[in-house]
Amino acid sequence: MSGHTLPCCKIGPSILCADLSCLADECRKMIHSGADYLHLDVMDGHFVPNLTFGHPIVKCLRPKMPDIYFDMHMMVQNPEKWVESMADAGANQYTFHIEACEDIPALCRKIQESGMRVGVGLKPGTPVETILPYSDLFDVVLIMTVEPGFGGQSFMEDMMSKVQYLRTNFPYLDIEVDGGVGPNTIDVVAEAGANMIVSGTAITGASDPSQVIALLRNSVENAIQKSQLER
Numbered sequence: 001m002s003g004h005t006l007p008c009c010k011i012g013p014s015i016l017c018a019d020l021s022c023l024a025d026e027c028r029k030m031i032h033s034g035a036d037y038l039h040l041d042v043m044d045g046h047f048v049p050n051l052t053f054g055h056p057i058v059k060c061l062r063p064k065m066p067d068i069y070f071d072m073h074m075m076v077q078n079p080e081k082w083v084e085s086m087a088d089a090g091a092n093q094y095t096f097h098i099e100a101c102e103d104i105p106a107l108c109r110k111i112q113e114s115g116m117r118v119g120v121g122l123k124p125g126t127p128v129e130t131i132l133p134y135s136d137l138f139d140v141v142l143i144m145t146v147e148p149g150f151g152g153q154s155f156m157e158d159m160m161s162k163v164q165y166l167r168t169n170f171p172y173l174d175i176e177v178d179g180g181v182g183p184n185t186i187d188v189v190a191e192a193g194a195n196m197i198v199s200g201t202a203i204t205g206a207s208d209p210s211q212v213i214a215l216l217r218n219s220v221e222n223a224i225q226k227s228q229l230e231r
């Protein structure tokens, strides 16, 4: 499903560790700081040992920022259950976990028919080859660089081989990376070929989020430019 234009750099802050009592203000702050999209972490206490929020919150957020791309990171069992509600709430991308899904083609079809982009996430222990039989069905592949469930964990650099493999074999695919990404880890992520960058605590905990977003963008854009010169 990925197109035939080379993927460009997009920075998507995760507001998981922000002040969720002022969710809309925190989201606006990210947009004003230069974010391209928002990465919204949904946890159900089953697929991961933590709880966050669901479609009712997304539905309240949507009218406050009508033009912002919402990437729903669905860390839930039975991801097929929430497709319609998330589409109705105004989500743009539905990123489910391959480990939580039984009928991958049916779920991808359902997401696409609901008008959202299809994202698939892989936990650190899941081999990248798992996506191969279905690769045509995804718009975005999300490589987790921490065990899903909590913000603020350490980046797993050994996941970069998955990103390199995907970039080599799928040059047009949107490849997203999530977990422990910040100024200290962005260069390896960018070099490996990721173009959708999720970053939580490194951005929301910074005194100047716009500076961090600019730094992440600079690293990814330089890597993309370098790879295009080498083509």
Ligand SMILES: O=C(CO)[C@H](O)[C@H](O)COP(=O)(O)O
Pocket: 014, 016, 017, 039, 041, 073, 146, 147, 148, 149, 150, 151, 152, 153, 178, 179, 180, 181, 198, 199, 200, 201, 202
């Ligand atoms: O999906 C997630 C955790 O499961 C979060 O998106 C991720 O952890 C972002 O936070 P940080 O950059 O602090 O790791």
Ligand SMILES: [Fe+2]
Pocket: 014, 039, 040, 041, 073, 178, 198
């Ligand atoms: Fe996430």
